[in-house]
Amino acid sequence: MAKNTDSVRAAGGEAEAELATGISAEDYRAALRRHPAGVTIVTLDSEAGPVGFTATSFASVSLNPPLVSFNIAHSSSSIGALHSADSLVIHLLGEHQQHLAQRFARSADQRFADRSLWARLDTGEPVLHGTPSWLRVTVDQLIPVGDHTLVIGLVTRVHAEDDDESAAAPLLYHEGRYYRPTPLDN
Known part of the structure; x- marks a missing residue:
């Protein structure tokens, strides 16, 4: 049966x-x-102020149009603000930003407490200083899937730093710890 x-x-x-x-x-x-993931921080503006969270589920979805995705748990303290948001910023963290990944994985009231770490874009979204790359996206689709929501975003702005610190290796998360990648010899 x-x-x-x-x-x-x-x-x-x-x-x-x-x-x-x-x-x-x-x-x-x-x-x-056992599968490593790049570490991102998603930020957005809400009526109550800036909102942000660490996410390792980021993926490129489409080149034309430029679409990206990530997942957020239905139990997240940020889910309500995300459902109300029209746009957000996805920060692709560098190895030098482990402290930010940890900060945005903690209690919501601590995430934006240090004003020296962030500013606002002219469109209102919070943006973190020193991030190697970030993408401003408009929310295209919110799709409930299991105990998460799959967020599809249309990329409307791309920013890439070119200074030495920001050009460092990406921050990875694997087996519950943060890592930096190292090249393999051919």
Whole structure:
């Protein structure tokens, strides 16, 4: 007899999801921890002030039109502001910005506490200083997927620093720790 995975998923619990897929959430997380990810910080403006969070799910979606994506958990303290936002900035962090990745993964009230770390674009979004590259995007689609929302953004502005510090290697996240990449010999 086949399982009705729609009704199992609709029940919403992690235990039910394990029954539907046959894998545990713990096993799934353990497998994904072995795949390194680039670290980004997403910032946006809201009625209550600047909002931001660390995200490792960033991806390029399309070249023409220029579309990018990332995911945000439905349980995130930033989800409401994101649903109200028309635009945001995605910062592609360099290895020298681990402190920012950690700051934006903490309590929301600490993220923008140090005014020396950021400014506002002329369009209102907060932008972090010293980021090797950042993209201003307009929100194109918000797609609920499982316990997250997939955000698709249309890139409207690209900024790339050319100073030595910002041209450093990207910041990576792997096995619960931050890393910098090193080239492999051919």
